[in-house]
Amino acid sequence: MNILVCIKQVPDTKDVRLDPETNTMAREGVASIMNPFDRHALEEAVRIKEEHDGTVTALSMGPPQAEEVLREAVSFGADEGVLVSDRAFAGADTWATSYTLGMAARSLGEFDLILCGKQAIDGDTAQVGPGLACRLNMPYVTCVQKVSEMGGGFILVERMMDDGYDVVRLPLPALLTVVKDINEPRVSSLKGKMKAKKAVIKVLTAADIEAEKQYIGLAGSPTQVVKIFTPKPRGDRTVFSGTPEEQVNQLVERLNAYF
């Protein structure tokens, strides 16, 4: 069972704040972490590997420092980490990213199962998983909250829906994007950390994966940013003070319309 897990290194967006004075996003001191949804995808891949035997390859498209999350992946049970990195990939939107990851996956061989996190917490688009499945011509299911069974060339999963969940059966090879409910990731182990330290992370360039220039990076991105701006703060604000009783009275006066 050859499993591929796609991982992204992202800034810890809960720590990213807009500085109201300079109107810039303060990124200093914001840690780079493994995208939390990808952590769950990796955990699921390792569990499947432990149950069904096989290998787990962690793949990431990113700048050279993204090697850190691939090492982290090895410490959590991945057998190998591969970084596809090239200046030419800079500025890629989800289309170009899916294309690049698709070419990278192809260059690494055949996979029975590909796992991705539902979305990256910096982009929040949830588009790369389905895009990659499209590039590789694989059936896929998103928002998987449980992998129930695997066997006979099929996989049975639960797909989280807005009103509950669907039980879906699809043939392998397939791609799944997962949600956090799927598992509780393990803590890293000492042996895992030592393995990660020794691991050699393969780095592939655009040429290595035979990616065509016009489909990667900025050039390969059908979407383009027109502008970036900061959201406007709300106008009317009142902060009450006094005892809880006093504050409640003041509020109730103003909310009369609701009751």
Add this chain to the structure above:
Amino acid sequence: MLIVDCEKCIGCGVCEEDCAFGAITVEEGCAVVNENCTLCGSCVDTCEPEALRIEGADRIVRADLDEWSGVWVFAEFRHGNIAPVAYELLGIGRQLADQRDVPLSAVIFGAGVEEQVGSLIASGADKVYFADGPELEQFREDVYGHVLEELIREFKPEVVLAGATAIGRSFIPQVANVLNTGLTADCTQLSIRREDGMLLQTRPAFGGNIMATIECPHSRPQMATVRPKVMKPAQPDPDRQGEMIRYVPSEQSLTSKVEVLESVRSELDNVNIQEVEILISGGRGLDSEKGFELIRELADELGGAVAASRAAVDAGWISYPHQVGQTGKTVCPKLYIACGISGAIQHAVGMQSAKTIVAINKDENAPICDIATYSLIGDLFDIVPLLTSKIRESRG
């Protein structure tokens, strides 16, 4: 790579001020780019002396734009009902279609869809393409994807909008990908640029800290998903006329090895917090599951529903369908009362457009107070019960 032409640069610093990432500074009269640059290109447009350019940004043209016309809305149909977001999409779709002077069409698949198509026309669709059949009854990513792809290739709409629901977020990206076109997710604003008729798609980024406006200049269709409760639904006019077109998908598109064996509805939490006008929401400040009892009492008194921040859901005090925020639901109630919620941006993006926001928090510096209409500073365990009983009193 963002390249600065120091000969042209006059060191005015407009780019430095504008850059939301702090990636450009003026040093010794010339702009210098640092590693925070995300190649968004905002500064390139604002630079008067045209001293900035992004290298390698030349894109191939993927479509002959003139061939593509019309605004489409994908109307989701599940378990016998049209999803409310479809009417919101028709609302904004109508505006865009009028600006472009093109027809607005709805696309809908399912089993037993035909009878319901009329409501889409009443809400503004000039045409409705419907595909009705048993293979379309259950949502399958590949089947819905192939059928929509076929429709788009045949009828060439310039814009396709879909709801950012579990279904929409699931298969629309695949459709965009196979059509080699761009897709912008979770748009909060959509408009047409007057100069060239391009769709401008605005969405929050970096956890909601900033807003980005995106365009898709060289490929078609321009695709966007919109979260439920973000756009206003169209006002239905039952007398409106429109065309109903039955579409028969190819055999190939309906063939799939994916099977949906069962559809399980969530029994426990039937209330859809997106449909309710009053929400009382609890966060980390509740300290435990028991804290939600106070929330429920207040919600009952006001005839509202209970919502929660991610912290409360992650702690296991309440289930996920109640979660509001970046990784939860977007809500737009008339009244949103946030109890013990810090209001970090990831939560705020899910509720900041509520008409009236009340924050009850120990800490007056909590971010929620920056967006709340009314902030009560104190212990929620004192304030919430007092509020509940005061409201009960006022009712008499």
Add this chain to the structure above:
Amino acid sequence: MDYFLSEEQQMIVETAREITNEKIIPRRAELDEKNEFPAAILQDISKADLFGIFLPEEYGGFGGGCFEIVLLLEQLARGCVGIATSYAASALGIFPILIAGNDEMKQKYLPAVVTGEKWAAFGLTEANAGSDASGVRTTAVLDGDEWVLNGTKQWITNGGESQIYTIVAITDPEKGARGASMFVVEDGDPGFSYGKKEDKMGIRSSATRELIMRDCRIPKDRLIGRQGTGFITVMKTLDVSRPGIASLGVGLGQAALDESVTYAKQRVQFGKPIIAFQAIQHMLADMAIQVEAARAIVYAAAHHIDAHSKDMSKVSSMCKVFATDMAMKVTTDAVQVLGGYGYMKEYPVEKMMRDAKILQIYEGTNQIQRNVVGQQLNKEYA
């Protein structure tokens, strides 16, 4: 301060820190309130390969020594001393086997401890034998191929939760100090049962019970080492384990200091954060100095013990006294710095203060420790 840890030692610290932050801190208040044994967290610790940290590689362990245990326990104690004690007590329980057991015995018990499949506990204390270990009355009599144990052990940490118990019993009443031996009693052995769980002031997530042996029959090969070496094994065990307990004090002190400084920076009174006032600053400074000094002496003692240098007893007693007295003072000061809030269960420092007290009592009271040091000084300056 920089203690020049090796890469592997750094990894131990990081791994332990992750468990503390992700698994221990979120649950510590609940386990304390409910008097609940942290079984799941101990499993997480074993999955992180930390249970075998001090056990030899040939049994699947990491091959580390006293210093590695000290690093680990310091991090766990930053989270919760009750949980860290559960780990420490298991290590304490297995040490006699490691120090004095033969190969067969080690092969039988050590691998299971490494994988976290089994935990251990140390059975010395009795109602009449606390500081005065010679008061042990539990007997072991050889009957054919079996030892028969009779007696009751009191206040045994991990009692009722562990599977492996290393028990001190008198085999030759006339021989005094040379009349005791150590045995391995296993959960399930006939005649072996547990008393009620104690309700304690602090370290409430740690389980404390009586061990009751009534004609408890165990196979002959359960004798650890040679008959009569019981108290020697006990002494050697305590020498090695005391720095671990001291390290609990260091971690606890650090946690209390962290809470205090964070609070002092946020709490505004008289128009300023209270850390701006010298009274508070001096308290915090003294706390920080004491924590660092304790860390330094504990680390030095651990290295000393790993090098099998002379004076192990004196060194290990010194660090135990210093670090645990420090922890009591620093946690009490922490409650003071947090004032009214510090007294409330909503904030973590009151638990830290309650947890600190036992560190001055168990594994040899600090009075006994001072005896050890005093007697050693007497010998040295002969």
